[in-house]
Amino acid sequence: MSLVEGRVVRIGDDVNTDLILPGQYLNLTTPEDLGQHLLEGYDPEVGQAIEAGDILVAGRDFGSGSSREQAPVALLARGVQAVVAASFARIFLRNALNLGLLVFESAEVAADCATGDHLRIDAAAGRIARLEGGEFAIAPQPLFIRDLVGRGGLVPWVRHRLEDGT
Amino acid sequence: MPLTQLHSIDRPERATPRTMTSQILEAHGITDLRPAAYGLATCDLVLLNEVSGAMALRSFEKMGATKVFDPDRVALVIDHFVPAKDVRSAELASALRSFAKRMGITNLWEIGVTPDAGIEHTLLPELGLVAPGDLIPGGDSHTCTYGAFGALGLGMGSTDIAAAMATGDVWLRVPEAIGIRFDGAPAPWTTGKDLILRYLAEVGTSGAVYAALEFSGEVVSDLGVDGRMALCNMAVEAGAKTAIVAADSTTLDWLADKPTRKAPRLLAPESGAVYETETVIDVTGMTPLVARPHSPGDVVPVGDLAPGTKVDQVYVGNCANGTISDLRQLASVLEGRRTAPGTRLIVVPATQAIMRQATAEGIVDTVLAAGGLMSPPTCGACFGGHMGILAAGETAVATTNRNYKGRMGSSGSSVYLANAYVAGAAAVAGEIVAPDSVLGG
Numbered sequence: 283m284s285l286v287e288g289r290v291v292r293i294g295d296d297v298n299t300d301l302i303l304p305g306q307y308l309n310l311t312t313p314e315d316l317g318q319h320l321l322e323g324y325d326p327e328v329g330q331a332i333e334a335g336d337i338l339v340a341g342r343d344f345g346s347g348s349s350r351e352q353a354p355v356a357l358l359a360r361g362v363q364a365v366v367a368a369s370f371a372r373i374f375l376r377n378a379l380n381l382g383l384l385v386f387e388s389a390e391v392a393a394d395c396a397t398g399d400h401l402r403i404d405a406a407a408g409r410i411a412r413l414e415g416g417e418f419a420i421a422p423q424p425l426f427i428r429d430l431v432g433r434g435g436l437v438p439w440v441r442h443r444l445e446d447g448t
Numbered sequence: 449m450p451l452t453q454l455h456s457i458d459r460p461e462r463a464t465p466r467t468m469t470s471q472i473l474e475a476h477g478i479t480d481l482r483p484a485a486y487g488l489a490t491c492d493l494v495l496l497n498e499v500s501g502a503m504a505l506r507s508f509e510k511m512g513a514t515k516v517f518d519p520d521r522v523a524l525v526i527d528h529f530v531p532a533k534d535v536r537s538a539e540l541a542s543a544l545r546s547f548a549k550r551m552g553i554t555n556l557w558e559i560g561v562t563p564d565a566g567i568e569h570t571l572l573p574e575l576g577l578v579a580p581g582d583l584i585p586g587g588d589s590h591t592c593t594y595g596a597f598g599a600l601g602l603g604m605g606s607t608d609i610a611a612a613m614a615t616g617d618v619w620l621r622v623p624e625a626i627g628i629r630f631d632g633a634p635a636p637w638t639t640g641k642d643l644i645l646r647y648l649a650e651v652g653t654s655g656a657v658y659a660a661l662e663f664s665g666e667v668v669s670d671l672g673v674d675g676r677m678a679l680c681n682m683a684v685e686a687g688a689k690t691a692i693v694a695a696d697s698t699t700l701d702w703l704a705d706k707p708t709r710k711a712p713r714l715l716a717p718e719s720g721a722v723y724e725t726e727t728v729i730d731v732t733g734m735t736p737l738v739a740r741p742h743s744p745g746d747v748v749p750v751g752d753l754a755p756g757t758k759v760d761q762v763y764v765g766n767c768a769n770g771t772i773s774d775l776r777q778l779a780s781v782l783e784g785r786r787t788a789p790g791t792r793l794i795v796v797p798a799t800q801a802i803m804r805q806a807t808a809e810g811i812v813d814t815v816l817a818a819g820g821l822m823s824p825p826t827c828g829a830c831f832g833g834h835m836g837i838l839a840a841g842e843t844a845v846a847t848t849n850r851n852y853k854g855r856m857g858s859s860g861s862s863v864y865l866a867n868a869y870v871a872g873a874a875a876v877a878g879e880i881v882a883p884d885s886v887l888g889g
């Protein structure tokens with residue numbers, strides 16, 4: 283997981299989970315169906331233009347509002363490799379870590395990067411490089427989170443615990 | 449239990465005085481109580497609804513789990529798309545029902561099936577399943593509503609809830625605690641809703657990210673349980689992890705006739721407990737507030753809105769503002785009046801018990817006589833699901849908690865959030881007005 287490279291799609295501040303995946307689609311259950319409606323509440327054109335391998339760069343408080351895990355699932359279903367945001371809302375961040383969606387907080391990346399830029403994220407080294415020029419530091423993950431993400435998210439983490447009987 | 453027996457959760461004398469949040473976390477197995485530390489907390493109850501359900505059940509299976517940690521401590525509520533609005537929603541509900549059967553879970557509620565049913569966060573306390581001192585993760589962001597009962601409700605996603613059902617615990621990051629005291633006497637026609645809107649006006653929608661809000665002050669003590677639910681419910685709109693009000697005689701009186709299953713663990717902040725920040729908000733003379741489209745943080749006094757904002761739909765309902773108190777407030781405005789021509793009024797009691805109470809008190813008649821409609825308890829249009837979706841260009845006043853773009857329907861619609869008096873006044877006037885312009889001041 284330590285090296286990720288992709289094209290930037292930049293979206294704005296306060297993109298809540300209703301904008302990522304509107305409530306009317308909460309009766310859909312497959313990742314593919316959910317993925318179809320990614321960012322439809324924010325801007326359907328931006329949502330449709332997202333390609334597998336892209337890196338979503340968002341502003342402040344990305345993923346606020348509803349606890350709907352359908353939001354990160356839709357991102358994963360469409361092949362979004364990582365989300366870099368100036369800041370994340372709490373439940374979204376949990377959901378992303380639990381699902382193994384890569385998330386990084388960086389106000390600098392959010393401020394400096396635009397759609398069409400290319401980023402190389404080196405999580406282990408704590409660095410994000412923009413291929414067009416520029417480098418940004420990212421904070422190291424807390425130990426617990428590193429273990430959770432390292433195991434591939436909460437599903438394998440719990441499976442491991444259940445097998446161990448701990 | 450007399451209030452003089454308010455005590456902190458069992459712990460030998462120690463140096464650092466603890467907030468309510470710390471006490472509950474420690475009682476549930478968190479050993480490092482410093483903000484930003486990580487740990488596993490045991491759960492008193494785990495809540496899941498049909499919308500976060502499908503995904504949670506899939507994760508549960510993938511975890512290799514074959515049984516829930518304790519069938520009596522899992523609560524399943526079918527409330528978002530009820531009665532089922534289409535085939536897919538029917539299947540979500542059916543998945544939850546068969547899971548309950550397989551796991552031997554009897555705590556399953558659904559309107560039309562069980563006499564007690566309704567929206568999860570109003571329902572569980574009503575059933576006595578939320579006790580002061582509890583720690584309860586729920587697959588819904590407004591689980592923080594349980595703070596009204598002195599409990600820690602933690603909103604989480606589906607996979608978290610799957611894990612909690614399998615293991616009986618949740619991983620968590622210890623939140624910073626923020627102390628918020630409300631002082632002073634607000635103006636008439638204000639409720640718990642206005643207190644939280646006032647806080648949101650102060651800090652905005654990311655002013656309390658990850659934090660636990662501890663509310664206090666005379667204004668809060670004077671609120672009934674319903675008002676405290678409104679107050680705690682919207683903590684998540686400020687980004688908070690949870691919120692809490694110390695349980696007191698009001699809480700115990702309210703719980704007294706509920707089928708409470710265990711003794712409440714009453715607690716208050718220990719003297720000298722350290723908060724990340726402590727805020728005092730003076731609400732002297734505060735008039736009813738509204739959150740303007742499209743943010744719960746864009747809050748102004750109702751009187752500051754430009755006059756003549758036409759209202760197509762008034763929606764009184766939701767997990768924290770479809771209580772009997774809200775319906776009484778609404779009825780006090782509607783009594784002997786009609787809704788304005790062209791303005792729809794949709795009233796959604798949060799639970800069947802509230803529906804029964806509203807019927808007994810004549811509130812249902814009042815709503816119908818005024819021209820409004822009574823919906824069965826459901827999340828309905830609160831999240832844009834069904835039963836009251838807005839068209840492009842329409843404006844609504846709602847007692848709900850989110851007015852994001854498109855939240856209740858078309859992304860071209862607008863929602864103002866307000867208390868039930870303001871909602872009632874809007875239904876009667878057909879535009880957003882201060883309640884005293886209808887009721888006299």
Ligand code: SF4
Pocket residue numbers: 528567568569588590765766767768826827830831848849
């Ligand atoms: S009433 Fe609205 S806010 Fe409350 S649980 Fe239902 S959808 Fe969520």
